[in-house]
Amino acid sequence: MTTVLLQRLPHGADLPLPAYETEGAAGLDLRAAIGEAVTLAPGARALVPTGLSMQLPVGFxxxxxxxxxxxLRHGVTVLNAPGTVDSDYRGEVSVVLINHGNEPFTITRGDRIAQLVVAPVTHARLSEVDRLDETARGAGGYGSTGISGGAKAGSRP
Incomplete structure (x- = not known):
């Protein structure tokens, strides 16, 4: 098990610490550490503080x-999903929420707004070359493999 050091900030002191809500949960629920309710109109976004700073181990x-x-129920999601908290960041963890729904959505203090998944990071060594190996897909970009799989580049089911 990996240990993450947490620091509660003054405006989040009374909120529960993030927790796995079930034994099999992959993410710890993060809560809104706001003083007043924030209403997101359809299409609006907001930076919502959690009242927490953390120290993740190097490599995570x-x-x-x-x-x-x-x-599902409200169309509210994390705009830059997944957002990344780097192991050397020590500021407050905040969440960029956006309302893709059709109705205004109100966030109140203590609401569970996102989840935090602690994951290992692999650093890659980059090696510049003159050309890359050929593949069946080649340089085919977005949508080049079709919708149902097995489609050839440029075809559309």
Whole structure:
């Protein structure tokens, strides 16, 4: 098990610490550490503080991910999903939420707004070359493999 050091900031002192809500949960729920309710109009976004700073071990990151229930029921999600908390960041963890729904959505103090997944990070060594190995896909970009798989580049099912 990996240890993450947490520091509660004054405006989050009374909120519960992030927790895994079930034994099999991958993410720790993060809560809104706001003084007053924030209402997101459809299409609006807001930076919502959590009242926490953290120290992740070197070689790990914190991935800020949406909560599926907020996304399904209200269209509210994490705009830069997944957001990344680097192991050398010591500032407050905040969440960029956006309302993709059709109705205004109100966030109140203590609401569970996102989840934090602690994950290992692999640093890559970059090696510049004159050309890359050929593959069947080649330089085919977005949509080049089709919708149902097995489609050839440029074809559309």
């Amino acid at each position: 990151e914190g991935q800020i991910r949406p909560r599926s229930g907020l996304a």
